[in-house]
Each structure stands twice: as structure tokens, then as C-alpha cells.
Amino acid sequence: MNQIKLYDVLPDVFRGEVIESEVWQHTIQFEAGERYLIESASGKGKSSLCSFMYGYRHDYSGTISLNGHNIKTLPPKQWDDVRRTQLSLLFQELRLFPELTVLENIQIKNNLTGYKTPAQIKSLLEELNIDEKINEKIGKMSWGQQQRVAVVRSLCQPFRFLVLDEPISHLDDDNSLLIAQMVTAEAQTQGAAIIVTSIGKHLPIDYHQKFAL
């Protein structure tokens, strides 16, 4: 999968409104290997866009296609496959499991894909300075710490597109930089695209293209 294309996409909630956007109701495409930033104020539909592309919300008009296939027609089994091997999403709401520890939260994804070795996982956590809390329950940690764990989890799979929905909303500049380096390195290794959304503070990487949502 090397291409995600949006044709005339508009969330149902915006129907009938006059929209000024470089994404909604436009035809745009994301290519594997590139880096994109989608920036906007809050309430413009960033998370909606991510959930549309990730295939778990369908309340939009227009078409989103993966490699030319309309994602609305993808059968559920194929979606499982896409989410394991093609498309990785860092959810804005993280969707970690509070009753599991840091390591377990990562393992639950990695067990499925078998993509990273335990040593690799450990070194990723070390890079982000959360390796000491590896056996702590995630529910007891701060949002910023959880964000970093979620980033590591999102890297524990093969992907062609890495979608990061407001990845640094609760992180300081140092940590933002660490994450920026980590995701660019991983994307480069995999030859994958990074799509980042942001409401002001951008993940500091070198973007090929920026869209105002």
C-alpha cells in the first residue's frame, strides 16, 4: 500500500456549512515515504479525519481510498490485516489499557505483529525515559507519559503510513524532539509516510507538505 487518497471528503457534521479547508472537499493524496502535517484549530475534524482513514468511522461523504480501493468496501477481516501491517495510528485519546502495565500495553500489540524484539522495545522506552516505569500500571501515569508509551506501541508493527493524532499535546520540547527523531527514524527504515495532526505545537520534523484543515 503506497497511497491514501481523499476525494471530496466532508464529515457529515459539516454538511451544508461553508468550509474553508485544504483537505475537506478537496482531492489530496498521501504517498508512502513522505511527511505531512495537518494543522488546524480545535473542532475542525482532525480526529475525525484520522478515524475515517483508520476505517472506524463512516460518517462522511466522498471517498477515501487505499491504493485505489474504497475503504468503505473493505471487509472487516482485511481491515484487521491493514491495521496490523499497513496503517498505524496514534490515537489522540491513546486507547491504552489502564489495567495493564506499560510493558503489557506494548506487548499486547507486539504479540499480534511480532515486529519488535523485547530488547528493541526496551531501548525505545529507554530513549523516551520511561523504561523505569515499565512494570507500572498505565492508569496511574500522567497523560504525557502515556503519550510516549502509545507512541512506542504505534511503532510495534510494520506500516506504510504512520498517523499521529496530536502526538505531543502534553509533552515538553525535549520529549517532542525525542519522539520526532524516533518516528522519523522508524518511518525511514520502513519507507513509510508520517501524517501528523496538530493544533499549534507541531511535532518538530521536516514536513514535505502541510495542509490547513
Place this chain on the structure above:
Amino acid sequence: MKLVWKLLRENISKPQLIGFFFANLIGMSILLLSLQFYFDINPLFSQKETLFKKDYFVLTKKLGLLSSLASAGSGFHPDEIGELKTKDFIKDVGVFTPGQFGVRAGISSRSMGIGFNTDMFFESVPVQFIDVNTRDWKFSEGRNVIPIILPRNYLDLYNFGFAESRSMPKLSQDLVKMINFDITIRGNGQMQQFKGNVVGFSDRLNTILVPEDFMTWANTRFGENTDAKPVRLIVEIKDVTHPQIASYFKNKGYEVNQGNTAASKLSMFLKIIVTIVAAIGLIICVLALVILILSIYLLLEKNMQKLINLRLIGYARKTLTKPYIYLALAINGATLLLSFIVVVVAQKQYSEVVSRIFPQYESAGYLNMVLIGLILFVVLGSVNAFIIRKKIK
């Protein structure tokens, strides 16, 4: 998989599952036990040669005040006999042919110088209705010996009633068979001497029987009323438990002399009771199933966010439904096994009681019960699996 299970079992409510477990155990046990009881007991009511072997009924028409005056009305018309033959619970119909001649029987012993005589009667029925097996059951004109079958209760009546009270010697069956009776038959202006020989005793037929070929011969020779209608019928019942038997005879105004439509009634009661008990068991099972389904629903509902998240990070639906389906199967399987044990234990208990009452009782074995249990298990499992799959999308 271990992590998934760790996540999903978090919200399992033990009291709910225990509640389901016991409700289902009780329901399943009642259901299977009632079926096992039915399989065990039913043969006692429907087997041919065991307890209720009186699947022969003797029919007469009810004697009313008027019918006893007009004797013609008490006989069976050929149409009525024909109709009986068409009934699906009747296998065969036989006619009691009465002798239309006078019979006098007596014993005389010249050596002892005593003798007695009595008037009596003969009847005959087709040979297939006779419950005495003997080679002597035939008459040939030249030999002048008439084989006779007596009802066993005549002998009992003499031995235990008359002989007992008068201090007279009791007669064994073999002794009676050795006695030669002098029999005189007269009618139609003729008279002939025969020897009578008792060849057996019948439990079924309450009359003095002679072979049918003798009766035909004697009726043509001595008979005075050749077109007499038969007044008694013997019918062989195909299925003594058929519920229509009693009501049919009653509607027709026929009297069933053996007084034994009891088997049919008993069997009907048995069926009704077993059906009611089984239905209660089934209702409890269904309620238990509802509890299980509600528990699983609740569990799924409580875990819904986790399930959605797991689906979103790429877990297949099958992987996520599996733990719940296994859980339901494990609980159902455990209740099934336990209820098998309950049935076996309870069956041993009632078998003892039943075999004391009915010595010929034999257990039907557990095969049917186990099969039905397994079928229920599969059905319950499929319903559970279906509901779980529907809930996790």
C-alpha cells in the same frame, strides 16, 4: 492471548456465573432425569409380554334393562366387527362362538359308586387368541374326545374358596387334566356322548373353551339357532398405551371385561407427568440460559471499550470472541457433566424402588439421555456463540 484474557476477564462477575451454573445444573438435571425416567419406565407399560400383557380385551355390549329383554340387541353386528378391525390400535378381532346346544357334564366312578352331573356351556375362539400352548387342542370326529380349556380362576375359586371351607381335597392342575369327564351333547333332536379332557388353564379367557373346529361341527349338527350374533368379542390390542382405547370403547357402549384399560390410563398419566416435569426442566434450562446470556451481555458491555480498542489495534474478531465462547462452553460443559452424574445417581435410587415393585424392570441405559444432553450442549453452545459473535463486531 494471555494478555487479552487478562484484560477481558477483569469484569467477570463470579456471582452471576455461579448463579447461572446452578440454575443450569438444576434445569439440566431435571430435564435429563425426567427423560431418563421416561426411557426406563415406559417399556414397563408398552412391552408385550411383561407387566401388562393383557393386551387382549374381551368386549361385550352393556346390559341395560331393555337390552336384557330384547336379547337380539346385545349381539355384535358384522358392521361393528368390521369397524373394530379398521381401528389402528386393534390388531385382530376374534368372535366368541357360543355353543347352540345343551351340554351336560359329569364325573362318574363306578368303583366308588359316586357321580355328579351338571349343565354347562361351551364357547370357542379362534386359536390365535388362546394363551395355552398344547398339542391336544384339536378335535377329530372319530375319537370322541373333546379337549377343554378352563379359566384358571375357576380352579382357584374351587381350591381357595370352596375346598378350603369344606375341608375338601384341593385339586392341582395336573390332577384336573387327568380327569375324564362324561359329556353329553343334545340338541336338534339328537344326542351324543363324548369324553371331555381338560388340557389347560387360561388366564385370559374367562369361559369354558372348546376347539373351534369342534364348535363348528357341533353347531351344524346340534345347533338350533344358526344365525345367532356373537355377544362377546376378543380383540388383540396393538398398542395398549394408545390414549384413544378407553374413550373409543366407552363411546361405543362396549364393556371391556378385563377391566384393564388401566395400562393405557397409567401410561397416559406417566406421559403427562413426565412431559410436565421435562417442561419444567426445560423452562429452568431456558431461564438459566437467559441468565448466562445476560451475564455475558453485561460482561461484553462492561468490556466494550476494551474490545473496541483491541479491535482497533488489529485484533481479529475471532480472537476476541474466543475467550467468551470458551467460557460459556466450559460452564455449559461442566453443568452437563455434573447433571449426567446427578441423573446416574438418582437413577440408581429410583431403579431400586421400581425393581422392587416390578421385578422385570430393566434400565434402558444412558445412551438416549446422554445423546439428548449432548444435543442440548451443542444447541446451547451455538446460541451462546451466535450471541457473542453478534455482540462483538
